[in-house]
Amino acid sequence: MTENELLAVLRLQHAPNIGDVTAKKLISHCGSPAAVFTDKLQQLQKIDGVGTYTVRGLHDAEHREAAEAELRYITDNDIAYAYFTDPDYPNYLKHCIDGPVLLFKRGNINLEGRKIISIVGTRKITSYGSALCEELIEALSPLNPIIVSGFAYGVDICAQRAALKHDLQTIGCLAHGLNQIYPKVHAKYTSDIEKNGGFMTEFWSTSNPDRENFLKRNRIIAGMAEATIVIESAERGGSLVTADIANSYNRDVFAFPGRAKDNYSTGCNNLIKQQKAHMITSAADLLYMLGWDIEQQQKTVQKQLFxxxxxxxxxxxxxxxxxxxxxxxxxxxxxxxxxxxxxxxxxxxxxxxxxxxxxxxxxxxx
Structure with missing residues (x-):
């Protein structure tokens, strides 16, 4: 992507009435991001689902100035990015209508030909949840999957640390720009994650870890994976939002059950009861339902070694x-x-x- 096209994408992102769905519609109609800004507004307004209100202010100077500032940050800091039609854009996410037009990334991320699962859950993980998480990832490690999560407290960081322990690639989806780390206490893990995996975000360097950003980034966690696994969750929480989004994308959702009156099992039990998630009690259940074959994978690796x-x-x-x-x-x-x-x-x-x-x-x- 040329610098001019990247600037055009950033201008679309900054425009208040244009989300990812509309941006893709405009780009598809016009042929490129830059062409959106050379077409007449009268023509853009006629696009199905766009209208006058959507494109109002599209050419305002404030959007161009903000985009130019962010472009300087990207260039000065050598920030990598993936446009939604690029080969290195997450393949599963390409099939999500509201997937980000642009993803910023850092680290050594290699998605090609890899199995990808998302693991989410409560920020107040129990010892039971920690054990489940570590046992699951250890059992899956022969398949060398990529472990995606949100780099938050609790289940997220437990899953990503377990992935590092078993030399699995792990990706943290952030709710802010790449110029900061939240929570700050997790900064000690960034170097190891970037060596085998990395971080992805749709947010600019000017974005803070606000509540609405966490909810928005959950669609990336759900969208880029073949399946989403909920380890523990209270009756309400971001992991349940992620599970709902995964269901809306027709992705498999799995949940570990817990005791009836345990607070952080309520969310998982409800997902299972409402048939929003398959119940699993071990990695074997997950492998069976996804059709993954560890024995075949081990034979392939063994053959390669000789x-x-x-x-x-x-x-x-x-x-x-x-x-x-x-x-x-x-x-x-x-x-x-x-x-x-x-x-x-x-x-x-x-x-x-x-x-x-x-x-x-x-x-x-x-």
């Missing part, structure tokens, strides 16, 4: 196994091989299925 490697391939593979994700230059330096030789060797290894490339010119052993 691929015959040649001299330089074995050297590089052993290095990556020991050091984890590494950049091309580091591999060449530490393995004492010329870069051109490393590049061709890595390509051969990728074809054999023993390594995979990651964003940021990183490589890791499988």
């Amino acid at each position: 691929v015959e490697l040649e001299g330089d391939e074995q050297t590089i593979y052993d290095y990556l196994q020991k050091k984890g994700k590494q950049q091309l230059d580091s591999i060449a330096l530490e393995c004492q091989l010329p870069i051109f030789k490393v590049s061709s060797t890595l390509l051969n290894m990728e074809m054999k299925g023993v390594i995979r490339p990651l964003p940021g010119k990183l490589f890791e052993a499988i």
Whole structure:
């Protein structure tokens, strides 16, 4: 996306009467974000579902000035982003009518060909909920899924810490811009998450973690995953909103049941009772209902491990196994091989299925 097109998207985002659904409608009709601002307002008003009120003030200077300021922030801080038609935009989220037109991201996020699940729940997690969360993620780890959550207190951070523990990619969906972290106490986890996963948000650097932003970001948590799992929840809470949104997207929702009078089991029990969620008591239930096969995955990995490697391939593979994700230059330096030789060797290894490339010119052993 060119800088001019990005500026146009930001202008649409700042316009008060244009949400993601309408923005996509305008872009589709006009052919590009920039073309929205070159078409006559009279023509835009005739688009089904748009009208005079929607486009009123579209060309106001305040929207352009705000967009230009945010564009400078994006450029100056090298902020990565995914437009809703880009290949690296979350595939499941592309099918959500109200998915964000633009997502900002940070870290080493690689969604290609990966199973994605969202895990949500109360901010006041109990020891029972913590045990369920950790056992679930440990049991799922052979499938190498991506764990998505909201980086909040309670179930969210429990799930993301468990993902890190089992070397799973995890993504935190934020309710504010990438220029800050909320809650601040979780800042100590950001570095580890960005090494294997990262953060996503639709919010600008000028956005604060306001209540309405948390509710809005829940659609991203629900929308980018194949399934949403509720660990614990009181009778009301953001996790139940996420479950409702996932249902509206025709995604699978699962909930762990709890004792009838436990406060933080009420929400899960109600989801199950109202048939808004499938009841699960273990990872085996989840795997059965989603049709995921851990045994087949393990056989595939086992087969990959016994691929015959040649001299330089074995050297590089052993290095990556020991050091984890590494950049091309580091591999060449530490393995004492010329870069051109490393590049061709890595390509051969990728074809054999023993390594995979990651964003940021990183490589890791499988």
